[in-house]
Amino acid sequence: MEAAGLLCLAAAALLAWGFLRVWDSRERTKSQEQAGVLGDGSRTLLVIAHPDDEAMFFAPTVLGLARLGHRLSLLCFSAGNFYNQGEIRKKELLQSCDVLGIPPSSIMIIDNRDFPDDPSVRWDTERVASILLQHIEMNSINLVVTFDEGGVSGHSNHIALYAAMRTLHSEGRLPKGCSVLTLQSVNVLRKYISLLDLPFTLLRRQDVLFVLTSKEVAQAKRAMSCHHSQLLWFRRLYVLFSRYMRINSLYFL
Numbered sequence: 001m002e003a004a005g006l007l008c009l010a011a012a013a014l015l016a017w018g019f020l021r022v023w024d025s026r027e028r029t030k031s032q033e034q035a036g037v038l039g040d041g042s043r044t045l046l047v048i049a050h051p052d053d054e055a056m057f058f059a060p061t062v063l064g065l066a067r068l069g070h071r072l073s074l075l076c077f078s079a080g081n082f083y084n085q086g087e088i089r090k091k092e093l094l095q096s097c098d099v100l101g102i103p104p105s106s107i108m109i110i111d112n113r114d115f116p117d118d119p120s121v122r123w124d125t126e127r128v129a130s131i132l133l134q135h136i137e138m139n140s141i142n143l144v145v146t147f148d149e150g151g152v153s154g155h156s157n158h159i160a161l162y163a164a165m166r167t168l169h170s171e172g173r174l175p176k177g178c179s180v181l182t183l184q185s186v187n188v189l190r191k192y193i194s195l196l197d198l199p200f201t202l203l204r205r206q207d208v209l210f211v212l213t214s215k216e217v218a219q220a221k222r223a224m225s226c227h228h229s230q231l232l233w234f235r236r237l238y239v240l241f242s243r244y245m246r247i248n249s250l251y252f253l
């Protein structure tokens with residue numbers, strides 16, 4: 001009975017995969033520019049709010065973009081100082097990025113009072129936007145990757161990054177040729193069913209999908225394990241069951 005269920009699931013996944021491939025190739029031809037920024041040599045900036053976001057949520061994207069030959073840099077808007085562990089967490093971020101293949105010279109951590117690690121504080125959208133724009137222009141960034149409007153975990157600091165990128169995009173302030181990809185938030189049930197979420201992911205609209213190999217999942221887990229200060233029991237469960245350690249689906253703004 002269990003085997004029959006698994007077979008049905010596999011068949012559904014295959015059908016969905018075939019459908020997506022047809023749909024995907026049609027979508028891609030609509031936007032050659034967006035397809036172009038996914039190509040080899042793109043200068044890509046990952047924008048996160050806290051040390052550990054890169055491993056907890058974006059590991060499939062980081063490793064997937066590396067596979068595509070992107071030159072990846074990272075901008076983190078806080079030191080993650082909610083429990084006064086900012087200095088420790090900055091070091092943990094560097095270690096995690098080392099595992100994920102992002103060198104220290106490509107990492108910038110903003111550590112100031114304007115952007116506290118605090119879900120109850122709403123970061124000023126215009127202030128975030130102007131720092132983002134300056135960073136994008138200075139580093140000739142072609143592609144920015146960040147959270148979507150749900151912020152994956154609903155954290156207001158994550159959502160502030162989306163709000164700022166949305167503002168820059170909708171007001172036409174981004175440099176020509178700079179695209180923005182946002183990481184799809186899913187409901188709590190889908191969030192914790194690991195790779196079993198793949199069929200549900202494939203049935204929905206998306207522009208880019210990264211699925212890690214088992215070797216890459218081990219790499220993502222190693223990156224997450226660098227965040228010693230954050231590895232409380234519920235985060236260990238997160239690492240075991242979260243789809244975000246294995247699957248990232250993203251949309252272009």
Ligand SMILES: [Zn+2]
Nearest residue numbers: 049050053155
């Ligand atoms: Zn975060």
